[in-house]
Amino acid sequence: MxxxxxxxxxxxxxxxxxxxxxxxxxxxxxxxxxxxxxxxxxxxxxxxxxxxxxxxxxxxxxxxxxxxxxxxxxxxxxxxxxxxxxxxxxxxxxxxxxxxxxxxxxxxxxxxxxxxxxxxxxGIGQHQDTTIDRSRPTKIAHVVLNSGTTEAQIRFFVDVLGFKLTDSTHLMEFLRCSSDHHSMALFRNNGPSLNHIAYEVPDIDGLMRGSGRLKRNGFNVEWGIGRHGPGNNVFSYFIEPNGFVTEYTTEVEQIDDASHIYGDAAFWDRLPQKPDRWGMAGLPSNRMQLAMSGALYQSNAEPNSNERCEDIIGRKLG
Ligand SMILES: [Fe+2]
Known part of the structure; x- marks a missing residue:
């Protein structure tokens, strides 16, 4: 086999x-x-x-x-x-x-x-040295892709690439290829695009310090700071200069194949605080939802221009 x-x-x-x-x-x-x-x-x-x-x-x-x-x-x-x-x-x-x-x-x-x-x-080369700075990313934690045909994508990632389905919600499918709860996820959307890239930082203090550095440089936390349901990871989302969504995350749930029980959408619906267990973050703003849909980077607009952003939102919703 x-x-x-x-x-x-x-x-x-x-x-x-x-x-x-x-x-x-x-x-x-x-x-x-x-x-x-x-x-x-x-x-x-x-x-x-x-x-x-x-x-x-x-x-x-x-x-x-x-x-x-x-x-x-x-x-x-x-x-x-x-x-x-x-x-x-x-x-x-x-x-x-x-x-x-x-x-x-x-x-x-x-x-x-x-x-x-x-x-x-x-066989990609590895560095011999590492740096201790909790506010900076250690590795890619996960990538989320938008799809209009989520079920077909899941079949490909599972049957061909060997991923396992960890959890599902009405919006997302979480796929793992290591002990991390998910290394990739699929988001139900109109069509294929990049939803966001998450970078792991060592701990919550590091996530807060990194988020503070973003804020000092004019990039506000666009969604967060919160703790997700599936994956239990702490999150802080930003929109970078090209309109891509970029996330600091930490405390990603580690999965043991032998004991993990898949949670379906009905299971996650029972969580009292969605999509943030702490009840702090609320839902993503319209601007963040637009960016996560891929429309912001695909528009090739300057994402920090509120006027342009409103135009894009108007076009998309109109
Ligand atoms: Fe994420």
Whole structure:
């Protein structure tokens, strides 16, 4: 039996309008550190060992260029490539060595059935050093993708990539590929796009300190600070300069396959405080809901312009 599967989410590659603007935000405000550059691209690491958490590529508009997952070894990469090919999704070439500036390794890129870009790689280089700074991200915690065909996406992520369904709500499906409650989630939406990227920080104090750094630099907490139901993780959401939603999170529930009981939408409906167990955060603002729908970054508008934002909300709701 083919048991190859994805074992973790490692990084995300984003197309950005202005590399200088994005670089300043992610280095000076978000807390990442430059590790490599290549023509119009910049690679940024966190405080953990992963080679990079974020790649930024200037291309005149904001877009999702890849979500990077890890597989255990070349055999697993080759098997996953064959499974994806057999499923009939669009694949961009055979597995091959990856460039050194991306951390090396061996992998391939393809599109989900929805048409969103994914890469699976093994053997990505790791840093020997780590930094202790609770206010800065250690790793990618999860990526949430919007989809108009959630059930078809779940089948692909489970049957082909080896994810397990941890929990479901009326809005979201939470999928795990490690002990983390979810490394990826699918959000019911009109169509495929990036909902948000979550970066893990070591603890709540670090999350508060990081959020304070954002606030001092003019980026208010757009949703939070709260504690989610599924995953039990503490959250603080922001909208970055391209209109992407970016999250600090911590205390993500760790799942033991042997004892975990899947919670369906009816189960989570019984939670008294939704979607924040503390009852502090309330619902996301219209602006945050717009950004999470993908419409803000896809509009290529300057997200910090309230006027433009209102125009986009008007178009979407109108
Ligand atoms: Fe999240």
């Amino acid at each position: 083919n048991s190859a599967r994805v074992i973790g989410v490692r990084s995300v590659e984003l197309g950005v309008r202005d590399l200088n603007q994005s670089s300043t935000f992610y280095k000076d405000v978000w807390g990442l550190e430059e590790v490599a550059t290549e023509s119009n691209a910049l690679y940024l690491r966190g405080t953990g060992r992963d080679h990079h958490l974020l790649a930024l590529r200037e291309q005149g508009k904001a877009s999702l260029l890849a979500v990077d997952f890890e597989a255990a070894d070349r055999d697993a990469v080759n098997q996953l490539h064959a499974k994806a090919k057999g499923y009939g999704v669009t694949i961009f070439g055979d597995p091959a060595p990856r460039p050194a500036f991306e951390g090396g390794g061996y992998g391939f890129k393809f599109h989900t059935p929805d048409g969103l870009p994914i890469r699976i790689t093994c």
